[in-house]
Amino acid sequence: MASESRISQVATTIPVRNVQDLAAYDAGELTADALERYIRPDIDKDAVLYEHSGELPVVDLGRLNPQHWEEEAAAKLRYACEEWGFFQVLSHGVPEEVMVNIKRDIQEFFELPLDVKNAYAQTPGDLQGYGQAYVVSNDQKLDWADMFCIISQPPPARDMKHWPTQPLTFRKSLEDYSVELEKVAHSIVTAIGKILNIDPELMSDKYAVQVLRMNYYPPCTSMPEKVLGFSPHSDASFLTILSQVNSVEGLQIRRHGAWVPVKPHPEALLVNVGDLLEIMTNGKFKSIEHRVMINARKERLSVSAFHNPKFDGVVAPVTVTPTEKLLYRTVKVEDYIKHHLSNKLDGKRALDHVKTF
Numbered sequence: 001m002a003s004e005s006r007i008s009q010v011a012t013t014i015p016v017r018n019v020q021d022l023a024a025y026d027a028g029e030l031t032a033d034a035l036e037r038y039i040r041p042d043i044d045k046d047a048v049l050y051e052h053s054g055e056l057p058v059v060d061l062g063r064l065n066p067q068h069w070e071e072e073a074a075a076k077l078r079y080a081c082e083e084w085g086f087f088q089v090l091s092h093g094v095p096e097e098v099m100v101n102i103k104r105d106i107q108e109f110f111e112l113p114l115d116v117k118n119a120y121a122q123t124p125g126d127l128q129g130y131g132q133a134y135v136v137s138n139d140q141k142l143d144w145a146d147m148f149c150i151i152s153q154p155p156p157a158r159d160m161k162h163w164p165t166q167p168l169t170f171r172k173s174l175e176d177y178s179v180e181l182e183k184v185a186h187s188i189v190t191a192i193g194k195i196l197n198i199d200p201e202l203m204s205d206k207y208a209v210q211v212l213r214m215n216y217y218p219p220c221t222s223m224p225e226k227v228l229g230f231s232p233h234s235d236a237s238f239l240t241i242l243s244q245v246n247s248v249e250g251l252q253i254r255r256h257g258a259w260v261p262v263k264p265h266p267e268a269l270l271v272n273v274g275d276l277l278e279i280m281t282n283g284k285f286k287s288i289e290h291r292v293m294i295n296a297r298k299e300r301l302s303v304s305a306f307h308n309p310k311f312d313g314v315v316a317p318v319t320v321t322p323t324e325k326l327l328y329r330t331v332k333v334e335d336y337i338k339h340h341l342s343n344k345l346d347g348k349r350a351l352d353h354v355k356t357f
């Protein structure tokens, strides 16, 4: 594929820079030269189906707890995971205050001077193998985005040593958000286990590690329609919970060969099936490709919470009928994540690699 060779070529030969800085520096006069490496010739290859945005399934988590289980809601969750791989979750139980605080602090963090943010950077691999802490641009270096990651595990393993201390309330808001999202992940994974009749023991270690990635997509004044905030990819995670930090949209998901823009309900969390959950469900639940478009005038901010098994764990496909054919090999989480990071963001290549056919 022409775009593939172009990506590896560009990625290895041009040094990375912080795009927030680039956008601010060149505001109003971003030349074609400055933008060259971000231009995506293939961006318009597939149609964008705005008319389908309203169909993104909505799952009411309040109707999927063991005390209050409604079959209708369970059927909706199953449909969302099988047919869309992406859905919105309402009644998720995260207090409004926790949402307000994390959004405010992420916004303030990205407003800090670049050298202050860089001081929180860690070398690749520090996040127990899960990726870099502060990435000036994402790993493929072609995306119009800056990212900052932290890793969080439930106590006593939680280690906040590398978490930023600016703004002053950031550690607290990150911890509160992390704890709340752990609970949401637990509820969703438990409901999925029940729906698929999978032994809860098998599910329980699949979301032991949480990686929070904060994404900042600066406005692109020149040729925004030719630049991507985030290349098409599926997440290597088990389950991802995504939240828009401000109201600027841009996320699009792959559906029937086209792109469907996501317009989240203001109170909803967005949830997507990750590659490892697709593997575990032997392909029944779909880890869907998605990408982010950027805006000419407004910055977009979002925060992704990747819920993953421990790095030294394995994920094996679970079959529910004796005749069901195994579609995936058992994967070592470490190998899978490393493989995903090395091929990064080029469609579903990592997942294709572990198929049995």
Ligand SMILES: O=C(O)CCC(=O)C(=O)O
Pocket: 213, 215, 230, 235, 242, 250, 251, 290, 292, 301, 302, 303, 304
């Ligand atoms: O910003 C977004 O909406 C998407 C981010 C994303 O796909 C990711 O962090 O994996």
Ligand SMILES: [Fe+2]
Pocket: 233, 234, 235, 290
């Ligand atoms: Fe993603």
